[in-house]
Amino acid sequence: MNFTAPWAGLLALAAIPIVVVYFLKLRRPRRTVPSLVLWQKVLEDQRVNSPFQRFRRNLLLWLQLALLACVVLACMQPFVSGGGGSDALPIIVDVSASMAARQSDGGPTRLDRVKEELLELVDDLPGGKRVAIVAAGARATQMSDFTADRNVLRQAVDRLAVEPVETDLTPALRLADGMTQSATISELRLYSDGNLPTDPNSPDGIAVIPFDLPFAVDFRQVEDEEPIANLGIIEASATRSGESKWEVFIRVSASGGPGRADVVIMQDGEELRRDPLVLEAGVTQRLAFTLGSSSASTIVLKLEPKQFDALDLDNRVRLDLPAARPLAVQVADSLPAFRFAADGLVNRRFVDTAADLLITDAEGTAPVNLVIGTVPEGLAEFIEMTAGHNDVVDWQRSDPLLRHVQLSDVQFVEHPSYKDSASRQDIEEAGYRVVAETANGPLIVRREQGRQVDYVFLFDPDRSTLPFRIGFPVMIANAADIATSRAELSDVRGVTAGVLPPLGVDRAGEYEVVRPSGKTQTVRADGRRLLRGVVVDELGDYVIRRDGTDVRQFGASLLSTIESQLAGVDEVRFSDVTVEANDNAAPSSDQSLWRLLAAIGLAVLVFEWWYAHRPALPSSSGGRRQNTGQPLQGSPSSLSRS
Amino acid sequence: MTPTNLTPLFPNTLLARAERLRLMPHRRRTNRTQGEHHHGKGGTSTEFSDYRDYVAGDDVRFIDWNIFSRLNEPYLKLYQHEEEMRVVCIVDASDSMNFEGKFDLAKQLAAVFSTIALASREKASAYVCGPEGQPPIAMQPCTGRASRSRVLKFYENLEVGGTMPMERAIDEALRRHTGKGIAVLLSDFLTFGSVEASLNRLHASGLEPFAIQVLSPSEIDPDVEEDVRFIDAELQHSLDVSAMKDLMALYHEQRWNLEQRLAAACRQRGGRFVSVSSDEPVERVVVERLIREGWLR
Numbered sequence: 001m002n003f004t005a006p007w008a009g010l011l012a013l014a015a016i017p018i019v020v021v022y023f024l025k026l027r028r029p030r031r032t033v034p035s036l037v038l039w040q041k042v043l044e045d046q047r048v049n050s051p052f053q054r055f056r057r058n059l060l061l062w063l064q065l066a067l068l069a070c071v072v073l074a075c076m077q078p079f080v081s082g083g084g085g086s087d088a089l090p091i092i093v094d095v096s097a098s099m100a101a102r103q104s105d106g107g108p109t110r111l112d113r114v115k116e117e118l119l120e121l122v123d124d125l126p127g128g129k130r131v132a133i134v135a136a137g138a139r140a141t142q143m144s145d146f147t148a149d150r151n152v153l154r155q156a157v158d159r160l161a162v163e164p165v166e167t168d169l170t171p172a173l174r175l176a177d178g179m180t181q182s183a184t185i186s187e188l189r190l191y192s193d194g195n196l197p198t199d200p201n202s203p204d205g206i207a208v209i210p211f212d213l214p215f216a217v218d219f220r221q222v223e224d225e226e227p228i229a230n231l232g233i234i235e236a237s238a239t240r241s242g243e244s245k246w247e248v249f250i251r252v253s254a255s256g257g258p259g260r261a262d263v264v265i266m267q268d269g270e271e272l273r274r275d276p277l278v279l280e281a282g283v284t285q286r287l288a289f290t291l292g293s294s295s296a297s298t299i300v301l302k303l304e305p306k307q308f309d310a311l312d313l314d315n316r317v318r319l320d321l322p323a324a325r326p327l328a329v330q331v332a333d334s335l336p337a338f339r340f341a342a343d344g345l346v347n348r349r350f351v352d353t354a355a356d357l358l359i360t361d362a363e364g365t366a367p368v369n370l371v372i373g374t375v376p377e378g379l380a381e382f383i384e385m386t387a388g389h390n391d392v393v394d395w396q397r398s399d400p401l402l403r404h405v406q407l408s409d410v411q412f413v414e415h416p417s418y419k420d421s422a423s424r425q426d427i428e429e430a431g432y433r434v435v436a437e438t439a440n441g442p443l444i445v446r447r448e449q450g451r452q453v454d455y456v457f458l459f460d461p462d463r464s465t466l467p468f469r470i471g472f473p474v475m476i477a478n479a480a481d482i483a484t485s486r487a488e489l490s491d492v493r494g495v496t497a498g499v500l501p502p503l504g505v506d507r508a509g510e511y512e513v514v515r516p517s518g519k520t521q522t523v524r525a526d527g528r529r530l531l532r533g534v535v536v537d538e539l540g541d542y543v544i545r546r547d548g549t550d551v552r553q554f555g556a557s558l559l560s561t562i563e564s565q566l567a568g569v570d571e572v573r574f575s576d577v578t579v580e581a582n583d584n585a586a587p588s589s590d591q592s593l594w595r596l597l598a599a600i601g602l603a604v605l606v607f608e609w610w611y612a613h614r615p616a617l618p619s620s621s622g623g624r625r626q627n628t629g630q631p632l633q634g635s636p637s638s639l640s641r642s
Numbered sequence: 643m644t645p646t647n648l649t650p651l652f653p654n655t656l657l658a659r660a661e662r663l664r665l666m667p668h669r670r671r672t673n674r675t676q677g678e679h680h681h682g683k684g685g686t687s688t689e690f691s692d693y694r695d696y697v698a699g700d701d702v703r704f705i706d707w708n709i710f711s712r713l714n715e716p717y718l719k720l721y722q723h724e725e726e727m728r729v730v731c732i733v734d735a736s737d738s739m740n741f742e743g744k745f746d747l748a749k750q751l752a753a754v755f756s757t758i759a760l761a762s763r764e765k766a767s768a769y770v771c772g773p774e775g776q777p778p779i780a781m782q783p784c785t786g787r788a789s790r791s792r793v794l795k796f797y798e799n800l801e802v803g804g805t806m807p808m809e810r811a812i813d814e815a816l817r818r819h820t821g822k823g824i825a826v827l828l829s830d831f832l833t834f835g836s837v838e839a840s841l842n843r844l845h846a847s848g849l850e851p852f853a854i855q856v857l858s859p860s861e862i863d864p865d866v867e868e869d870v871r872f873i874d875a876e877l878q879h880s881l882d883v884s885a886m887k888d889l890m891a892l893y894h895e896q897r898w899n900l901e902q903r904l905a906a907a908c909r910q911r912g913g914r915f916v917s918v919s920s921d922e923p924v925e926r927v928v929v930e931r932l933i934r935e936g937w938l939r
Contacts, residue, residue: 028871028882034738034861035832036874036881038900042892043883 004077004126011072015065022061063608070601074594079126088130088146088183090176091118093160094192094222095135096167097563101193101310103224110222114191115157117220122153124592132179136172136192137163138498146183164313164539165497166560167196173211185215193222194568194581207572221570221581229257231279231303232314232564235286236494236557238321244294246321246492250301251286254279255565260307261315265289266300277303296323298553313539314564317494318555327484330355332362335372337467341476348480357483359476364454367504368483373460375416376447378430382422383441383458390415392443395436399446401455401478405471407436412465416458417441432456451502451530453482494557497537502530503544505551516540516556649794651753656925660754661761661787663938665729667824667850668912692720728767728783728821729759730849732812734829735772735779735802737876742858743920745802748828750924751854753797755826756781758938760790765821768796771811772804778814783821805876807833812840822848831855831904838907851913852937853904857897858920864893 003009033039099111108116118133125131130146133156144156169190176188196207235251252263259279265272272291279285291299303315326349331339338359342348358366361373375383392407417440418424424442427434432445435455447454461467484490505511505525513521516538525531536542536556544552558564570581647654696705696716706719731752739745752768759766766789768781781796806814808829815825825844831837831853844851869884883889905915914937918927932938 028869030871030873030880031866032873032875034741034744034830034858034875036872036877036879037832037834038861038893038896039872039881039883040834041896042889043881045892045896046889 002079002126004079006076008075008077009072011075012068014072015068018064018068019061022058022064060608060612063604063611067601067604067608070597070604074597074601077126078593078597079124080593087128088132088179088185089187089189090132090134090146090179090185091189091191092134092136092140092169092172092176093118094167094169094190094195095137095160095163096195097162097164097313097558097560098167098193098195098311098566098568099222100162100313101224101228101230101566103228103310105308109162110193110224111160111162114222115160118157118160118191119154122150122157125150125153126592130183132176132183133157133160134172134175135160135163136167136169138165138168140172140175142175146179162313163497163537164556164558165537166562167192169196169209170211173209173213177214180214187216187218188213189218189220190572191220191222192568193566194570194572195562195566196569196572197562198569199573205569206578207569209572209574212575213577217572217574217577217579219570219572219579219581221568223570223581224566227256227281228310228566229259229281229308230255230310230314230564230566231259231261231277231305232311233301233303233317233557234284234314234559234561234564236301236317236319236559238291238299238319238492240324240490241290243324244292246291246293246299248289248291248299248301248319249286250317251284252277252279252303253284253561253564254281255567256310257281259305259309261309262304262306263287264302264304265291266302267291267293268297291321293321294324297321298555300555310566311564314558314560316539317557317559318541319492319494320554321492322488325489327357327480327487327489328355329357329359329480329483330366331359332372334361335359337461337472338370338372338476341467341473342480344473345477345480356487356489357479359479364452366483367452367486368479369452369454370479371454371456373457373462375458376432376456379427379432379445379456379458382419382426382430383416384419385414385459386417386440387414389413390438390440392436393439395444396434399435400482401444401446401475402435403474403478405475405478406469407466407471410464410466410469412438412443412459413463414460415440416443451486451504453486455479494559495536495554496559497539497556498535500534500536502532503534503552505529505531505544505546507546509546511551512545514543514545516542648791649753649798651750651794651797652924656754656928657757660757660928663758663933664762665727665755665758665764665824666936666939667727668914669850690719690721693717694720726785727759727762727764728819728823728849729755729764729826730815730819730821730823731755731766731768731826731828732815733768733770733800734806734808734811734827735770735800736804736806736808736811737802738830738832739856740802740875741920742860744830744856744858745800747918747920747922747924747927748854748856749797749800751856751927752826752828753794754924754928755824755852756793756797757790760785760787760793764823766793767819768793769811769815769818770800771806771808771814772802774805774810776804778806778811778818780818807835809833809835809837809840812837812844816840816843816847816849819847819849823850825849825851827851827853828856829853830857830861831900832861837904841907841911841913845911845913851908851911851915853908853913853915855901855904855915855917856920857917862897862919864890 093114095111100109102109125148128148130148131153132146133143133153135141135143143159144152147153176185179185194207198205199208231252231254233250234253238246238248241247258281261277263275263277299319299321301317309315326347328351329342329345329348330351331342342359355366357368358364359370359372364371390412392410395402395407415438424434427442427445432447434442435446436444443459445456445458447456466472506529508525508527508529510522510524511531513523513534515521521535523531523533539556539558541553541555543550572579648657693706696718700718704718705716709717733748733752735745739748756766756768763785765783765785767783769778771778779800781793784793808831812827841851866886868886870886872881872883901917908915916931916935918931
């Protein structure tokens with residue numbers, strides 16, 4: 001036990017005046033009696049029968065001294081150390097979507113319970129102890145720097161709010177690691193419900209976080225008293241089926257208990273259908289609906305629970321279906337083979353600008369670009385063109401561009417080769433991924449920049465047998481599929497929280513993003529008419545405006561299997577150590593004892609008051625003996641008082 | 643019209659009743675001098691007691707001639723022996739008796755006993771012991787109803803005060819007293835010394851102790867709840883007592899032990915003992931205690 005204010009022990013000197021005043025006050029009333037004979041014998045008996053009488057005689061004094069001791073000890077602010085050797089304690093709080101789960105209707109959320117415990121910790125924060133609070137969602141947010149200021153910490157705790165995202169603790173751990181530069185940290189405290197990404201190869205479901213811990217982790221799991229039932233939509237997508245139909249798919253998961261709800265489908269604000277759904281615990285079910293729409297429309301899929309549902313965030317999904325239109329393809333005139341192959345694509349139209357698929361021999365600006373016969377500037381220092389016969393030795397058959405494409409017998413007259421000591425690693429470090437290569441160098445590389453994907457053919461197809469292979473039109477069709485998907489012409493997926501990939505807009509300039517809560521964010525579209533950096537941190541409907549005119553709308557949904565299935569893990573495996581949830585009854589913080597002492601002091605005070613003012617007992621009969629309680633039969637005095 | 647009492651000690655009714663009462667000692671402790679106290683057979687009073695066979699040398703005046711004429715056998719008539727008995731009242735007049743009418747009741751009871759003795763043609767005397775080192779105030783032995791007013795006046799004029807303990811008072815009285823009979827002891831018997839030794843000397847002197855302990859109501863059932871400093875009225879000693887409620891049972895037990903000890907001491911010496919409260923009227927003490935318990939008849 002330690003003391004925060006040991007100097008307050010000087011208050012114990014107050015015992016001196018208490019003792020003095022007590023004995024000064026103890027001026028007994030004088031009472032003259034005929035004789036002290038009986039009283040003298042009574043006291044002699046009393047000393048024999050009651051050796052603690054001396055103590056009882058001064059019980060009030062002892063009570064006063066006990067009260068003073070309680071007050072002095074309380075003023076000294078004793079506390080029992082709750083662990084954490086260093087003075088700085090970073091606290092990471094999981095604020096992912098699952099922390100919004102409740103145990104009962106109207107009850108506190110998991111995050112509310114964590115905040116309550118944090119406020120107690122802040123209230124009991126011993127002097128000299130500094131705490132920093134970090135919120136861990138998809139990214140880390142430092143709510144407070146290391147401080148012992150309780151007001152700052154309380155405000156930081158109050159600002160903690162659930163983010164509709166999956167948990168990623170790595171950024172928060174990196175942030176805490178960075179804090180070690182400014183403070184000595186021996187332990188980090190983690191509050192989480194355990195809804196963390198798990199190791200798929202681990203049968204017992206251990207969360208895995210690839211991070212080297214420079215400090216110990218005290219994992220405080222927020223547990224529920226019993227499994228809580230939750231029904232949520234974990235997947236949602238739509239696929240165009242023909243000119244005017246969409247196939248809408250959702251996957252609903254039930255966890256913690258059986259779920260019962262109505263699945264409601266609304267299109268442009270009108271309810272299309274309502275189907276009852278009953279799921280057993282731990283079961284997921286895929287639901288499919290067919291909708292007719294040739295123009296742009298908004299689909300909202302809702303779960304309306306018919307029983308307690310722990311998490312509300314995963315009950316709504318919005319899909320924005322674009323209007324049906326042909327794919328916009330632009331092919332450079334210098335590439336007739338590609339134009340010829342693209343000419344055979346279904347539902348396409350050739351354009352000169354704003355293409356969904358651009359096949360060019362220069363820099364690509366479309367969402368999907370096939371850059372032919374050009375070595376990008378970033379790769380020029382690693383690659384050179386070499387004349388001579390060569391064969392493809394390997395290609396990524398799973399790459400969307402090369403699916404069902406056979407390159408093994410393609411011949412090259414001129415092919416790219418690695419310069420000097422350059423290697424594949426240099427290509428990858430430059431941001432490219434090799435999807436096809438010869439023995440001497442890469443043939444096709446891929447680069448993704450936000451919403452844009454570039455496939456760069458480092459060789460001249462006209463100087464190879466590729467255009468003559470059956471795989472060539474297949475490859476062009478694959479590129480068209482990629483572009484169609486990127487342009488959301490055929491597939492639409494629900495938008496999840498986070499930072500959106502670049503959105504294509506008509507004009508460059510400033511745009512205003514209106515969030516579901518009404519807050520706005522201003523973003524700028526660059527010269528490539530891509531709107532970057534749109535932050536989605538709320539679930540609901542977003543509107544993108546320019547000059548007061550709605551340009552685009554979309555809706556954000558949770559769509560997370562981990563967050564919807566609320567059963568967390570109690571073990572986290574870091575890179576070099578596995579941490580289990582700390583379920584023991586150890587104090588969560590340095591336990592301040594002044595409240596206990598104050599309560600004891602109050603009890604002593606009440607007892608002292610009662611003792612001093614206790615009601616008088618009925619006068620014992622003069623003819624009764626001690627111990628036996630028998631009346632003194634025949635006692636002369638008893639007879640005299642008939 | 644209320645009749646004037648003969649003495650302020652008690653009403654005339656009690657005085658009249660006392661003159662009709664007789665003392666009932668356990669044993670014959672009489673003197674040779676003739677008195678009105680029926681002592682036993684073989685006396686010369688007019689009250690018949692028994693018959694016995696005539697033996698040579700008996701006074702023929704006491705032969706029942708009627709029986710002799712019928713049985714032709716001489717039988718001697720025996721009469722109650724009437725002898726004089728000394729009744730001495732030893733009254734404790736120390737300061738401890740000066741509480742809540744203790745001394746008043748003691749005076750009244752002493753006057754009653756003396757009145758009974760005078761009416762029974764016994765010799766009554768009294769010793770009132772108060773101040774330490776001074777001889778007791780004595781009432782010389784007197785007898786006959788003619789002495790009644792003198793005896794009552796003696797008790798009326800008594801003053802209380804002094805520190806003489808009861809055992810010393812008994813010794814002082816015995817030093818001056820002669821004759822057998824009854825010694826009426828009127829005191830609270832709250833003394834640090836031992837009364838038993840004095841009772842032994844009393845017994846050896848042919849006096850049967852009639853001990854009456856007079857206690858005040860506050861001594862019988864003290865009403866003290868707080869811590870208090872007791873002051874001894876006689877010796878002015880002080881005693882600090884705390885936790886009074888816890889001590890009351892012990893107090894009552896000690897008082898009861900004292901009464902039992904005094905009663906046993908008197909009983910073992912052929913005497914009697916009673917403890918009375920000073921708030922009881924003297925009539926009730928006489929009628930309900932002394933007569934009922936056989937002290938008087």
